[in-house]
Every structure is written in structure tokens, then in C-alpha cells.
Amino acid sequence: MNKRHTAIAIAVALLLAGGGLAALFGLPTAPAWIAATALMLIVAGADCLSALLQKRAGVDLLALLTMAGALALEQYLAGAVIAFMFASGRALEEYASGRAQSELAALISRSPRTAHRYENDAIEEVAADAVGAGDRLLVKPGEVVPVDGLLLSDAGHFDESAVTGESQPQRRLRGDQVASGVVNAGGPLELQALKTANESTYAGIVRMVEEAQAVKAPFTRMADRYALLFIPVALGVAGIAWLASGDPVRALAVLVVATPCPLILAAPVAIIATISRAAGRGILIKNGAALEQLAAVQNFLFDKTGTLTVGRSQLTGIEVTAGMTPDELLRLAASLDQVSQHATAQSLVAEARRRNLDLSLPHQVQELPGEGLRGQVDGHAVAVGSLALALNGAPADEWARAQLRHMALRGRSGAFVSVDQRLAGVLQLADEIRLETPRALRELHRAGIRRTAMLSGDRRDVAETVATALGFDAVLAERTPKDKVATVREECRRGTTAMVGDGINDAPALAAANVGIAMGARGAGASSEAADVVLLVDRLDRLPEGLALARRGRRIAVQSVVAGMALSGIAMLVAAFGYLPPVAGALLQEVIDVAVILNALRALRPDYHQRLEAPLPPEFVEELRDQHQSLQPVIDRLETAASALNAEPPNDIRKELEAVATLIREQLLPHEREDEEQLYPKLADVVRGFDPMGTMSHTHREIFRLARRYEQLTTELNADPPSELQLQELRQLLFSLLAIVRLHFAQEEELYFTLSDTR
Template sequence: MRNLRLNILLLATTVLALGIGGFLYWIDALASAHATWTAGSLPALACTACNVYRALARREMGADALALIAIVGAIVLGEALSACIIAAMFTSGQVLESWAEDRAGREMSALLARVPRTAWKVDGTSIVSIDLAAIKAGDILLVKPGDIVPVDGLVLSATATLDESVLTGESTAVERRQGSNVRSGAVNAGGPFNLVASETAERSTFAGISKLIEAARSARAPAARLADKAAAWLIPLALGLAAIAWAVSGDPRRALAVLVVATPCPLILAVPVALVCGMSNCARRGILVKGGGALENLARATILFFDKTGTVTGGRARIAYIKAAKGEDKTDVLRTAAAVDQMSAHITATVIVATARERQLQLEMPQDVVETHGAGVSATLGGIPVRVGTPDFVCKTVPWPEWAREFLKTVGEQGGSGVFVAKGDRVMGALHLADQVRLETPRALRLLRRAGIRRMVMLTGDRRDVGEAIGSILGVDEVCAELDPAGKVAAIAQAPSASISIMVGDGVNDAPALASASVGIAMGARGAAAASEAADVVLLVDRFDRLADAMELAKATRRIAVQSVSIGMGLSLVAMMVAALGYLPPVYGAALQELIDVVAIMNALRALRAEPSRPTGRRLAAEEARRWRDQHEKLMPVLDRLSSLGGRVLDMSAAQAGPVLQEIDQLISEKILSHEREDEAVIYPVVAELLGGEDPLAPLSRTHREIAALSRELHRDVVAFTETGSERALRDIQRLLYSLAAILELHFAQEEEMYLAVS
């Protein structure tokens, strides 16, 4: 803000001097007019000299150097009006640049806003609030539900449920037993617990991450401006031509005329205008770019680093898979677990209940509910005892199922947690809760490849096997697993020094890496304050594919800026030749330079209307896309029944299987096929128009025909089995049930990705 005010003051001073000097010149007070113009150019001259000095200290020569030479030369040769005009152009460019960065900076809150200021200390029989700085090692602290752990310490209570996603990046809450270490910055996701401080606030984990951010920021070299790169060849050319003109003519004013029209006003003005317009264009799409340097780097980036949790995954646990025991139905497993978990406030329970409600399952109200903190919930449903929770908790009263070992092995390999469900005297099934890949992630990575990214590296604090499993699904070039914040910074530091790198993250643990990359990008919709502050770009819309939009808009903005510079400097080169031949006095050269500036700036303003290469003018309303996706969620119980029935149909007698198969056949006809017909008649025409092309949905329509063919074949086999009870027909029915479940699950995922793409 201070730089912006200073630049506005400089511009106002210069413009005021131009006006007053013009009035004095009009009333024939020529000496006073020249003195006023000279005085008006001096503040800008001092500012320009400071900029040139700082550039020279970095061993650079920027666009400001030629402006400095032109202003000094004009003053020395008595061309005060030319000096004042050049000064006005320079200060207006400074105002535009500083305004752009200040505008973006105001959008962000203070750095690390989530750092707690106070803590609750247990002092004998009372609990008092104390400043964070007053905490000493050995103090007993109370951490209330939802509070942030203020310092590193040891759990004093029996258990503590913590959300450590801001530190580790992992979304699944963890249980810490008595005596376990906990780190500052984690959030209490369970009941209140006592903590023995092992460190002061200054020496705790959260403070250490803050220091890493500052260290990474100070180590990052300043980005070279596009204008400075263009000035690298213009300065020696202009000085050489001016020297030749002076030497040939013997008139120093001819050299000054060359320098006046060579003053890089198209660089000083057109580039900031294009960048400001590009930043505003990005902001309209939910992409906050904090400065022109970040936009320039984003346009040239070739290496992408990204965190796993909250970036390419949703950042929240969801039900990834339902395991039903032999003879049980997946929908019944979910319904039973959700019915009991209605009475629990645990974050895992809320996920299970929310999923059941999304699928519109009717939930029975449990009785005799008893919750064991950190283990699970027991209750009765219809007079039958039910237990939902950890495997050890559930299997205390019932035998371990034979499939439990394989299920837990899968959970361990893929990450997440397992919730077992027992009803009566047996385990009826289990739920695998895991953080799943965002729906838009595969498409976003494809778009980023097209936008110019050559190498993709996923950084995660998770185990290597879990990270590599997700990396192989996404097709990334490299996976770096088991990394702490310092490890992520080190991984980014290994990128070639000449390359431009992007880092995308959303948690406090990502903030140092965001600050160390060429361009740090934060998923700001639900990301931590530290990540947003350390980043150069914030995606305010919580969608990973907006990064591809940001890159394409940055490329379009840079292309327009280069065009503006080329137009302006091309015209300036022609004017320089005319001035060198003596046909363009300095004052007229300054006026001509103004016209060149207008042409360059008008072209630069096109960045305000730049569009990504994919059409975004006509989009599907987000509410409509969500409504279409919700229809799939309502059909998930039918898909669960298809796969569950496929697993147990061969164990049924003909008398048992007949009615069940007739029921599923009717469900397919009434639910699935009617949904597919509605897709073809109502939804697909709308989406096809948005996508464009002759027949963009032909592959999905082909899938509809395959689903219809499988459904007809299943119907024929069900009728045949009902009449004959043939075991061969039953095996064909099992194959068809599995086939329909698989193709429908894939088809729904493809449709949801398509809906997201056009919304």
C-alpha cells in the first residue's frame, strides 16, 4: 500500500507540473514553464535512479535505465517538456504495477491466521486462559473440541481424536492414546482432552513451519519482468543509434530525439496494463493472482509439483467400498451402520450417516446406545444387538470373519480406515473409508499436459505404497512419499534451476513448498491460511481443473503483452530512425511516443477478454450438474444389490433365488433403464450443445445401448431360470449381474466427469 501511495503521489506531481507548465507556456512565461516542467520531472527522476540502482545491484539492466538516460538528457539539453512527459509515462507505469500487486494482496488475510493466541491451562482445580507465549514445558493444558493444539506435547487423557490434515495432509482423523506425542496445529476432532506441554510455542511444530515459509521466501530469487527482458536489447540499440546520430550530425539534440522516442513507454505501460487485465480476468473465474511476476511465471511453467490430500483428492474421507459378508447385502450393511451412528458425533460416523442419507436410505432409530470413545458404538435395532466401530471393538463379542484379514490388508495398502458392522452373533460387513481422487483430477492433469506441463510430481506425507497407488491411477511421472514440510521443499529444490516450477497444495504443511516454488498455488476454498499466504496464486473455487484455466489465461495474457510490446517497439524503432535523420525534434518525438503508447495499451486491454482454449462462454449451472450427479447417488443401492446378489446367488436354492431375481430385474427396468432413457432424451442434448461438435456423446450413448442389451439378456435368463431352475442359467445370471454392476459404475463416473467439465 505504501508503494502504491508513493507512486500515485509521484504521478500526481508530474501531471500537475505538466498542467501548470502548460498554462505558464500559454501566457508566455517560458522560463517559469521550463522550470516547472523540470521540477516536475525530478521526483520521477529520483525514483527511476533508485530502481536502476537496485537492478544494477542484482547485475541486471531493466527498462527503467533508458527512461533515466532520456530524462537526464532532456534536462541537460533544456528539453524540459520532453523530460516531464517521459516522467509522466514512467510514473503511470509504476502506479499500474503497484496497484495490481496491492489489489491482489488485499484479498488475503494475515499470515498464519489460524495460529492460536491463547490456551486453556489447568491450574489446580481451575482452568484459566493464558497467552500462548506464557506456556512452559510441563504445563497441563485443556484442549476443547474444535480447538487447535497450541503447543507440542503428550496426551494426558485416555485418548484424543485429532485432525492432523493441516500438518500431515492426511484427511482421516487419528486416535492418540495416553502418552502419545501430539503436534501444535492439529485440531481436536473429538472430546476435550488434557495435554502436557513438552515445548514452548516458539519451539513447537507450527512455529517451525512458519519459519520455513519465511526462509523459503527469502531464498527465492525475484522474477525477471517481461519488460526488462525486452529492454535488454533495446537499450544498447537506442544508445548506439543515438551516438551515431550525434557523431554524424554533431547535434546532441538529435541524439536526445532518438532517446525520447526510444524511451520504453510501451514496455513501462503496455506490459503492466496487460498483466493487470489478465489478473482481473483470472479473478472473475475464481483465480486470484497476487502479482504480474506470478502470472508471467505461470505462463512459462513446465514442471508441476502437487500435494496429494486436498489437492488431487477431496481432502475428506468417504466410503470407498462396502464389504458384505456371505448372505448379506451391501445396502443393508450401510443402513445398519448409519442407523447406529446417528447417535454419534464422531467424524467417521457423520460420513457414514451422510452417505446413507444421500442414497435416501430409511434409517431405524437405535435403542440402548453406548459409545466407547475412540472405539465404536453399540446399540440395539429391532431388539437385535449391533456394534459398529474398529475391528477389535466389534469382534470382542462375535467371531472374526474369514475375510477380515484380506479386507484389512486392502485398507492398509490403499490407505484410510475400516469400520466393521456386527449384527446379532456375526459380522455382517465392513466399510472402507478413504480419501478419494477428485472427480475432476484426471481431466485436470490432461489439460495441464496440453497447457505445457512436461513433468508432474506428486508429493505426499502418506506411505509410499499408498502414494504410488494413486500416482499410477493418475499417470504422474514421479511420486515422492513420506515427506514432511522440509522434505517437500527439498524435492522442489531438485528441479533444474533454469526451469519454472509450480507447486499446488492446501494445508499448512504445504506452505513452505508453496513459497519455495517459482509459482505457489493454494487451493483456497478450504485450504489453510498459511498456504494461501505463502502462495502466489489462490484457486478460490475448490476445483483442481481451474489450474489449467489459470495457465491458459496466463499464456494468453503473456502473448498479448508480447504483442503489445512488439507493436509499440516496432513503431518506436521506425520513429528512432526518423529522429536519427533529423526529421523529428524531441518535443514532437515525445508527442509521437504518446500515440504509440495509446496503440500499445489498446492492444494490451484485450487481455481483459482473453479466454481459455476450451469454451467457457456457455456453461451448465452448478446446481443442475449437482442434481444430475445426485440421481446417480440415489441409484447406488441398486448397484450395491447387483454386486451383492452376484456374490451369493449361486448359494441360493431355486425357491430362494427366483423371487429375489425377479425383484432385481424389476428394479433394473424401473430405475436403471428409465434413468438411461431420461439421459438420452433430456440430459444428453443439453450437454452435447455445450460440448459442441457433431456427436460428442456417441461413446456414452453406445454404453447406454450395451446396458440395455445386458438388461434384456438378464431378463431372458431370469424368466428361463424361473421356469426351469437351471444351474447353468443361474451362472449366466451371476455373470450378467457382475457385468451390469461394473459397467454402470464406470458409466456413472464418466457421466459425472462430463457434467463437471461443462459446469
């Protein structure tokens, strides 16, 4: 940090103290005090001239006139005190700005410098800038990941706190993408570089941080203009006081307390402090203008995939045409998807690696926003994405239309794959809503957001299914990137609008919005570069937190300016009536400056509403989700059996029904009983209230009742085929049990996630 103003303040303080010592020993005091005033006059004069030449605000003019007036009126002690107060005020601003930018400076200082690259079976240390896409890297324990890469090791733990604000190490599995700038918190790991250092996530973050440090907020620029308008007002009051009293010292006293420090210091400190505080929470607000716009947002538009949903769609099925095997279709698609930052692409890559498929490095890759990718894989022309992209202008046949109908009925999406201009198959995908999404939307509505809408390129039936579950005010589906831009611009005419997205196809819409907000945890790509705000942590609940921080920061800035200028105005009137001499006025003005800067620095501290410790550790939620994940095969078997009752002959379904009964009895019910008997009594003390877990316990009882009835029905089956009445009741029981278990799991996960969330 530049300590120039601190050094000048120390020099002026020494000269002021030197004059005081001279007075104690009966020596002349004027030389030391004149030197202190002259030193500050030279420094402030040079700075003021430089600012005027650059057409920036020259608000130091009042300080120059004050110190010059003190010398002219032979008020040497007053001049020295004024010089010290002015110098110390600048030093205080220097310190405050440094504190306010602490989180931003920490992000810049952690830029990766070196990497360990495999060269002919040897490991060499090279500069991070020398790493290229496809290089195989070793990341040692405690090292910063130098570039974005794919994890080649089976698993790894990474400390992402400096980038995202997440306090707990994050676990990544083989095939997952690892962002640059995070720290290896486990053993040695191997990565395959996806990008160069300059193109990687952390380099993008650093560029955005530097932009955040450089750009002034509209409120700050407005404060500068008001400060310049304040100069003639102060000169007018000082002139009137001089004319009315005939005492030029009284005019000097007015100018001493008229320095508009609350405007020129408090506003930028509060804005930068808020940006820094947000960065510490994994919310990168690029500049003060973005912060002010965010504070004024009335409407929110959301992309669906990767924003409202986890963005890591699970592969639920592979349908292939003649001549293609499922594994080969997935291998070709995942090989091409390795270079894409899109969430669906990365999930396919991860799934292929989990199946130990041998992925190839693609060539001549072209990413088409909103459509998918084309490229060469092992000499084959491969396309992955929409049906239109895969067909390349050819009409859809009955097989393709049947796949679309099937996915629509089940609320799923798919990535069609063509190989050498021939449709080879479709990868069926199912995404899930983020755990924190419902709570984030509720918090936005509680914060006074007027309208929320889901803006998606997905089919209307898929989009409406998600939007209905979340309670959006509007659903805008089947929008191309061009349509999204037009929709965003139309929404902006209704009020200040924010657009939230994560994919490269969202970049134009983010740029068109009043405030573009990117989910940037997977990289600082086109969407992050186009956005005004980037959520570095992959959690949507940081969005209402960022909104609250922006509103609080602007409120603190306004409070500091209004209170500081009001106090300065009162002090001017007191000085004009002769009740505040210059030395006392300088001391009072310093107290006002310190007070407004300390108030502005409040933006660095968390709001007392957010100083809540979570009653449950985050590991608890992960354990619960693991348990629920282990029961997913049981839920899938329930769905398969229910569907089979409509298709299979009655005699062929008996064994499947009995197998499902065994799974329910031996796996599902023991889990629910353990929750009811051991977990819920403990949670009741945390949640509090009269029978706070009563609703959840009632769901348990319903699960037990349905399971009991299903067991009875399967026991009643004999050698004869089930009657139509029995089949009908079995179908109802299975579908009812399936629905209530899924809902119950979702309720539990959201409740425990909320209780474990560390704000």
C-alpha cells in the same frame, strides 16, 4: 489508489496550456513553460535520487538529462512538452497498475471486520479479531463470513465469487466447513468458529495477495537491468549525432525518444495484470516469479487425495472391535477431526453431523503429517489415522491384517481409530475421482506438458488403481512426506516441475518444487502458505487455465517490451539523422508508451479461445448428479446381490434376486428411458455432428439388454434351488450390469459437466 502522478501531470498540463494562451495574447511564454519543465525536473530528480539510494534502477536519468538539456538549449516549448509527456506517462503507469491490480485490491478490501457472537443467549457484535475457536456465531443474510467455521444450520447458500470466481452460489450442508470471506446468500445461519480471524482462510489469502503485490518477477528485474544498459547506448547515439551534425538539438531529440518506458512500464503491468486476471478466476499466483516459473513448467506431480479425487471420501463401513459401537467410534474420531483441515477428516465430521452424533471439542490435539491426529476427547486418548499411528508401536493382529486385505481388494482406504491405547476399529472410506480431473490432465498434455506423475502416500494398489484410470505417465506410491520431498527434487532436475497438493503433509513437497500449487479452497493452511500458486476454487480444471494465463501473460510482456524498444530504437535513428525534432519526438514517444501499456493490459481480458458460453446451465449438472445419487442404493444392491451369490446358500438368495429385479425395473430403467427419449435429442443439437449421442445410446441399449436377460432368469427360477449354471449366469449379468451402469453414469456426468462449464 495513490493519485500523486496524476496530480503532477495535471499541473504540468496547466502550465503548458498557460504558455500557449500567453502566445495567443502576445505575452511572454517562457515563464510558464520553464515552470512546467522545472516542476517535473524537481519531482523526477527526487524520485531518481531516492531510487539510487535504495540501490534500485534509476532509469529516470535520461528524462532528467532531456529536460535539463531543453532548458540549457532554450528549447522551452520542447522542455514543457517533454515534461508533460513524462508526467502523463507516469500517470498512465499509475492508472495501468491500478487496473492491473483491481482484482487483488478487491480481495484485500473485503476483509471481514465484525462478527455476531452468542453471549449468554444474547447476540453481540464484536470485532472479527475477537472471535476464538469454539465460539458460536450468527451470520446474517448478505454478511461476510468472518472466520472459518462449521455450519451448524441444516443448509446454507454462499456467494464465493469474490474469492473463487464461481458465479453460482454454493450449497453447504450441516457439518460442512465454511471458509471466511464468502458471503451468506441465504437466510440467517449459525456457525461454530474453527479458527481466529488471523488464522482463517481469508486472512491467509490477504497475506498472499500482499506478497503478490510486493514481489517483482525475474523478467521485470531483467527489464530494469536492460533499461540501465540502455542509458549509455542512448547517450552514445546522442553524442554521435551531435558530433556528426554539430547541432546539440539533434542530440536532445535522440534523448527524447530514448526513454526506456516500454521496458520499465510494460513488463510489470503485464505481469500484475495476469496475476489480477488469474485472481478473478480463483487462481492466486503469489508473485511474478511464480508466474514466470508456472509459464515454464514441463512436468507435473499430483498428490492423490483431495487433489485428483474430491477429497470428501464417503464412509462405506465401520468395523469395530469388542466393546465399541459403530456410532461411538465415529463420534470419537469425528470429534478429534474437527480441528483438522485434511479432506478425509472433514468428510468424517460431516458424516457424523448428518447422523446427529453429539461431537465434543477435542484438547491437546497433535497432527502428525502423513499419519493422522492424536488428542483428548471426553477424557479419552484418541488417535485417528494410519494403522501404525493407532497401534503406537504394537504389532498388528489378525483382525487388523484382515481389514487391510479387505480394503485392498475393494480399492478402499481406511482410518484406524484407537481409544486409550487400544485399537477400537476402522472407518472404511471410498473416494471418487473429480469430474474435471480427466479433462484437466488431457488439457495439460495438449498444452505440451512432458510428464505427469501421481505422488501419493497411499498403498500402491490403491494408487495404481486411480492412476491407471487417469492415464498418468508414472505412479509414485507409499511415499512419506520426506520421500515426497526427495522425489520432487529429483523431478526438478529433469526440468521445471510443479507439485500439486492439498494437505498439510504436502507442504514440504510444495516448497521443494519449482512451482508449488495448493488446492486451497478448504483453507489457507500450511500447504497454501508453502505454495506459489493457490487454487481458491475447488476445481482442478483451473490448473490448465492458470498455466494458459501464465504463458499468455509472459508472452504479452515480451511482445510489449520487444515491440516498444524496437520502435524507440527506430525513432532514435530517425532523430539522429535530423528528421524528428524534439517536440515531435516527445509526442511520438508518448504514442509508443500508450501503445505498449494498452497491449500489456490485454492480459486483463480473457483470451478469445476462452470466451465461450456454456450451452448447459450448471444447475442441470447438479440435477443430474442428484438423480444419479438417488440411484446409488440400486447400484449398492446390485453389488450386494452379486457378492451374495458366492456366499449365500442358493435357497436363501431367491428373494434378494427378485428384489433387485424390482429395483432395476422400477427405478433404474425408467431413468435411462427418460434420458434416451427426452434428454438425448436435446443434447444432440448442442453437441452437433452426425448422431453425436450414438455412443451413449448404445450403452443404454446394452443396459436394457442385460436388464431384460436378468428379468428372464429370475422369472425362470422355480421352487427348486438354482443350478450352478443359472448362478454363474446371474453372477455374470449382475457384475456386467454393475460395471456398465457405473461407467455410463461417469460418462454422462463428465459430458454434461464439460458442456455446462463456464470458462
